[in-house]
Amino acid sequence: MDQRTPDLPLYEALAGRVVALVDDGVLRVGMRAPSVRAFAAQHGVSLTTALQAYRLLEDRGVLAARPKSGFYVTSRTHTRRPPPAASQPPQRATQVSVSNPVFSVLAYATDPSYAPLGCAVPSAGLLAAERLDRHLARCARVHGRNYNVYADPHGDAELRGQISERALRLGHAVPPDGVLISNGCTEALNIALSVTTKPGDTVAIESPTYFGLLQVLEAHGLRALELPTDPTSGIDVAALDKALGARRVAACLLASSFSNPLGYRTDDARKAAITKVLTRHGVPLIEDDIYGDISFGADRPRPFAAISPKADIILCSSFSKTIAPGYRIGWLAANRRHDQILAAKFALSLSGAALPQKAMADFLTSGGYDAHLRRIRKLFADNIDRMRRTVDRSFPRDTRMTDPRGGFVLWLELPHGFDADALYARAIRERICFVPGSLFTASGGYRNCLRLSCSHDWSARIERSVERLGELADELLQ
Amino acid sequence: MDQRTPDLPLYEALAGRVVALVDDGVLRVGMRAPSVRAFAAQHGVSLTTALQAYRLLEDRGVLAARPKSGFYVTSRTHTRRPPPAASQPPQRATQVSVSNPVFSVLAYATDPSYAPLGCAVPSAGLLAAERLDRHLARCARVHGRNYNVYADPHGDAELRGQISERALRLGHAVPPDGVLISNGCTEALNIALSVTTKPGDTVAIESPTYFGLLQVLEAHGLRALELPTDPTSGIDVAALDKALGARRVAACLLASSFSNPLGYRTDDARKAAITKVLTRHGVPLIEDDIYGDISFGADRPRPFAAISPKADIILCSSFSKTIAPGYRIGWLAANRRHDQILAAKFALSLSGAALPQKAMADFLTSGGYDAHLRRIRKLFADNIDRMRRTVDRSFPRDTRMTDPRGGFVLWLELPHGFDADALYARAIRERICFVPGSLFTASGGYRNCLRLSCSHDWSARIERSVERLGELADELLQ
Structure with missing residues (x-):
């Protein structure tokens, strides 16, 4: 299955291939890149497209143009600055x-x-705030009265439909009724933790991890078991297996992709291996996909839930990092625990604000998100x-x-x-x-x-x- | 201190006095009320105002006009239907x-x-949805980009100022920085419970009580100690004292006024007595003032926090019952626990949606709320x-x-x-x-x-x- 973002422009896709050649060491620092003409011929694209790709690579500091000589592979920073070693947090849970x-x-x-x-x-x-605001202004004018009620605790049906459709593109089959809108990803994580843990329980997390997540764990009275994490590839599967064998862990909470702060990407095979280990130990996975849409590669990585559709996974995400932090619109999808998360959402805040959800639905429907x-x-x-x-x-x-x-x-x-x-x-x-x-x-x-x-x-x-x-x-x- | 709503129209205030005479038995069913002319002279008001008061009383079924004869006191329904007896829930806490x-x-x-x-x-x-929607449309057009950030977790400063000003009118001195905006009153109650209780604790509540509140207690893993409650006057103070002496209670959660479902009003003296008992037992009070603004009497009752400003009280309220349920804007004020509720709010949902808060602030500033x-x-x-x-x-x-x-x-x-x-x-x-x-x-x-x-x-x-x-x-x- 080709996971390339369907509408990535050709020149970006081409630039991505050059980066892959550099990353794989085929093109090395100081080497002259193929000429624009040769590159165009090689890939069967126009000179303009080839030049666009090279200009992009120049912008990104991968290539540098030398006058009358062509493009050369620059000394990429990562060649001089290796990533940190994998973390080695203490093998005990910490309040x-x-x-x-x-x-x-x-x-x-x-x-x-x-x-x-x-x-x-x-x-x-930098985000899409202004367009979204225009949608909100229109919603308030046109739909106001109809939406001034306690909304369905699930959230706006049209918005759930849009989220479901986008999930499906990643191979994550979740129907609109399986999506639950929350007040941002933080509330989503609270809901996920409230249906999987109780105070005093231990939650396994990556290390280092986003401090806001630690605050959520603290508010729930939870203990954190920090897992050895490699800044390039993510969680160490063997260490995870060992850690789960050594103590009772109520849930495992991981970034789906591009964890904050490490920014790594876990490949599909490792994600499948992680889910398998969790399933064997009977530990639910809470995955935080808030950065998933901001992928620098040619494709958008798939969440764990798409790769292991039958596992006990609660996916949490939001539009706060890509469209509008100030709208506080997040969501959850939990194949096995939908009734639980719905009850938790209801007890936590009844429902979300109606008009901002409707505005977000209109924004997504209007088609400019990609x-x-x-x-x-x-x-x-x-x-x-x-x-x-x-x-x-x-x-x-x-x-x-x-x-x-x-x-x-x-x-x-x-x-x-x-x-x-x-x-x-x-x-x-x-x-x-x-x-x-x-x-x-x-x-x-x-x-x-x-x-x-x-x-x-x-x-x-x-x-x-x-x-x-x-x-x-x-x-x-x- | 005169607690009358300052801008209550004269005819409504006059009608309130007639109702008081009926309620006190001075005017009895079937009696002829003073003529409009006599009533006007007696209160030093115009004939028009006196007639407005009588028409209002007619609308409310207190008086009935008989052609060519004048106004008579009708058989008020409560004369035939007594209120239920005070409740007698079991004297044990229930999961x-x-x-x-x-x-x-x-x-x-x-x-x-x-x-x-x-x-x-x-x-x-019935509510002020359309006006509020117009404010929201304008906010989205004018302020959009500035508000598309993670807001101050406290919430919109102008809105907090308005809430503070209205609280002050009731003698409840809470500065704007002492107000914390929440996603509706339900989130406010969640925050209040999260800083006063832990799972397994017992919370004292009135009985019968709003089922949504029971759901919140359930979500927190709490036990409910239901208190004997009189449908006319509220909580039995002696029973409360006895109940708190018999077991550890982590918090007491009461309606400030017009509890759902009983609708009673507790007078200031009883409120003071309740707070005194709670203080003596070291039990914090969480008060839910969501219905306080919908008073049928001439005045708007004061919350516990206004009557006992030094007690350990967390006030929770919202605009959901009076302006706009769909905007999900509530708030808390806790004289002694502000830092705690702020941290809890932050962990629960970071902050609320910015533009709806700004729209609510504009609505309140524009002055039509009263x-x-x-x-x-x-x-x-x-x-x-x-x-x-x-x-x-x-x-x-x-x-x-x-x-x-x-x-x-x-x-x-x-x-x-x-x-x-x-x-x-x-x-x-x-x-x-x-x-x-x-x-x-x-x-x-x-x-x-x-x-x-x-x-x-x-x-x-x-x-x-x-x-x-x-x-x-x-x-x-x-």
């Missing part, structure tokens, strides 16, 4: 207690007077590339960094002993915000790590801020 | 498990092909009066019913042994929906009771449906 430091970081992360390397929230201008996704995928991929190049030339030697396959965050690992909390204190004084690594664990690691968000339009201010962080890190290492 | 029957009732209650005596949700046309409240108070009071008269002439002898002081639900108690579940089954076959009493308790009582909702525009269909329910009840008693 989660993270909220206080998180709140202090969030206060700076949302303050526009600080350079925005903290929050993983795209600036509104074109919008192509635009922001390229935009975030470019941002990540620029951030990586800036880190590469500014940060201390021996700094490692991830090479995210999607999303918009970058994870840096500095030499052992480096104190990212100290860097954070200095950076805040200079009005630069990022998130120190210690917030991404419940068990006290990652003090030498940090997360940079690349979710805003690239700017001289952002570039200078990253450079300055590098200088400060250098000073701290002296 | 709550109610969701399945509730969902089955809700499916019918929201189906417009059934006579709408089930859901306590006003029809959109005029709107006057209109719907009269409307719901009239609905309740008509419903009571219809029940009075249609239901079996010995049927008791409440005389609500606000809100829009009526509670009926039929003779012991009557089976309201059986009545429900028959009524559903005839496309009439109501809620049987058994749903209002976790401990298995109220099988001979039922709740009728008076939240829709009165119509011949509603009247016929109530009459038919009376006939069916008669048949069941044969």
